[in-house]
Amino acid sequence: MYDTNYHRADTVLSATSKLVSAEDGKYLAGGQTLIPTMKQRLAAPSDLVDVSGVEEMRGIAVRGNTITIGASCTHAEVASSAEVTGLIPALAALAGGIGDPAVRARGTIGGSIANNDPAADYPAACLGLGATIITDKREIAADDFFVGMFETALDENEIITSVNFPAPTKAAYAKFPNPASRYAMVGVMAAQAADGVRVAVTGAGSDGVFRHADMEAALGSDWSAAAAEGVATDPGNMMADIHGSSEYRAHLVGVMAGRAVDNS
Structure with a gap:
């Protein structure tokens, strides 16, 4: 790790003040991403402002x-x-x-x-x-x-x-985790509320988390696993890596959405 200055904040105002005065500071809470990144020398903030005690x-x-x-x-x-x-x-x-x-x-x-x-x-x-x-x-x-x-x-x-x-009327989250990291290869939160259905997908999108409009429309008409699994997801918008192809993730979106609905 590179050298860094450590500060412990006791209020939100003191935290923001310490960060503003730093050359290249970062907030530190649990540190589950930042600290490993620093250990790998991929980040070198001049200052760390610990907000865990605020x-x-x-x-x-x-x-x-x-x-x-x-x-x-x-x-x-x-x-x-x-x-x-x-x-x-x-x-x-x-x-x-x-x-x-x-x-x-x-x-x-x-x-x-x-x-x-x-x-x-x-x-x-x-x-x-x-x-x-x-x-x-x-x-x-x-x-x-x-x-x-x-x-x-x-x-x-x-x-x-x-x-x-x-609070939703109904909701559930279903995740297909990477067996090593436990990060989502595909995770789907499906929720039903008075103002409609929301479906959010993580672990799969090439641009990060996203709402699945077609899935929302299908579940708005029929809140069932069959309706969710019947919605196609475009592989062109999915990530592909050593853990799974874009087609594989696109398929998993429907499977996880169906499981979420079943568990809601």
Whole structure:
């Protein structure tokens, strides 16, 4: 690793102030992506601003039909939360399937969303459930937040403080995981709410997480596994790598969508 300056923030304001004053700083929450990247010498931030102890970014609260999750909450906290399990069990199940126990104990929801890895689970949860991402500056609808592979609508130095998830009528997440990394080769969040159906796909799209409009239309007319599996996905828009071809991933989208509907 390269030399770096470490700072521990105790408020959101102190975190943003420390980052603004740094030459090339990065926020550090769980560090499940940033630290390995630094160890491989693929990133060399001048400063790390640790936000894991910022109280404003912690906690889980239910307000009416919406659950608010602090950005520094770990995957394990989301998975074991009685509030999340009670209001949106699909979200708790998704969090419980991320990585392994060590990753779930350290990784955070805010870090995952901000990184927007094309195979991460939380982007599908946000997009599929119609979440709103809260930052120190504004509120951003999930539809506007994820703009490309490893790319979000966050401005420089902007930090996620919490995420609001409205409770769906029905929802489930189904993932075909890479057996080594547990990242999604294909993951599908299918949700039914009063304003319609949302289907978000992660791990497969060549430009990262995306909503599947044809799947949404089919499930809006017939909420069934058969309807989901009957929708074709264009392989031309899918990723291809050593783990699976674009055609394979396109096929898995329908299979995972069907399983999600069956489990909802």
